[in-house]
Amino acid sequence: MKKIMMMSLALALAGCGERAAETTNTAANGECRPPEMGGVDRCNAGKAMPEVTLVDGDEAQMTLAELAGGEPILVNLWASWCAPCVKELPTLLALSQREGAPRVLAVNQGEGPAASVRAFLESHGVEALGVWRDPDMTLTDALPVTIMPTTILYDGEGKEVWRYVGDLEWDGAEAAELLGELP
Numbered sequence: 001m002k003k004i005m006m007m008s009l010a011l012a013l014a015g016c017g018e019r020a021a022e023t024t025n026t027a028a029n030g031e032c033r034p035p036e037m038g039g040v041d042r043c044n045a046g047k048a049m050p051e052v053t054l055v056d057g058d059e060a061q062m063t064l065a066e067l068a069g070g071e072p073i074l075v076n077l078w079a080s081w082c083a084p085c086v087k088e089l090p091t092l093l094a095l096s097q098r099e100g101a102p103r104v105l106a107v108n109q110g111e112g113p114a115a116s117v118r119a120f121l122e123s124h125g126v127e128a129l130g131v132w133r134d135p136d137m138t139l140t141d142a143l144p145v146t147i148m149p150t151t152i153l154y155d156g157e158g159k160e161v162w163r164y165v166g167d168l169e170w171d172g173a174e175a176a177e178l179l180g181e182l183p
Contacts, residue, residue, distance in 0.1 A: 038147065038166030040178065049075075049158045050142035054107060057114045057131030064105075064139070065158055072102035072182050074170075076151040077140060079109050080120050084167035085149040089126045094171035096129065102153065102182065104129065104170075109148065110137040155183055 032043035049068070053061045067073065076092055078085035089106065096104035106129045108117045114131050121127040134140070143152065143163075151170075152163040161181055168175055 035165060039164070041163045041165055044143075044160045045162060047160045049152075049154050049160065050139065052134070052138045052142055054139070055114070055133045055135060057118055059114060067105060068103070068154060068156075068158060070156055070158075072156050073154050074102045074104050074151060074179075075139075075154065076104065076106045076149055077109055077134075077143075077145055078106055078149050080111055080117075082148045086124065088149060088167040088170060089121075089124060089129065091168070091170040091172070091175075093126045093129050095175065098171070102179065105132055106130070107132045107134050107139060109134055109140055153179070153182070 034041040034043050049064050051063060051065070053063050054067065055061055064073075064075070074092075074095070076088075078089065080086065092104050092106055095101050106126075108131075111117060111120075111133070112135075114133060117133055118127065118131045121129060121131065139145075143150070147165050149167055150163055150165050151168070153161040155161050162178065164178070
């Protein structure tokens with residue numbers, strides 16, 4: 001019984017600590033398996049960004065491709081109820097202000113009107129990220145995403161480079177190393 005409790009504790013704590021930069025596994029049959037505990041997922045590398053429409057704070061609609069404008073873009077899916085999402089928002093803001101960084105697009109997933117999302121961002125001091133919403137969660141479905149936060153890096157041709165499942169310090173060394181993979 002003690003052994004089972006220790007194993008359970010170890011598994012529970014594994015999801016709370018630092019993750020290795022490379023955690024994607026290849027199954028025995030050669031298929032790519034996303035990481036189970038979070039981290040870098042390269043299973044969708046090379047896939048085109050989905051054709052979805054997002055809504056800004058003024059209710060204007062733009063496609064993800066229009067927002068990227070032929071440049072690399074880091075797309076973060078977040079929700080206010082997701083503590084790891086909220087935790088990483090300031091680091092996404094810091095990255096977005098760094099010279100040479102890809103555009104950072106933090107997209108709220110289905111949480112109501114622009115005014116609510118704007119108030120939330122302002123209350124956390126990250127309103128400079130901009131109010132971007134996916135009210136019907138079409139991006140979550142199209143990718144598909146099952147864990148938030150999930151952040152996807154697209155190159156200038158709109159192809160996925162990798163995705164990061166879970167939170168990361170986007171202004172830290174691991175993120176810098178990952179972002180250095182842009183062609």
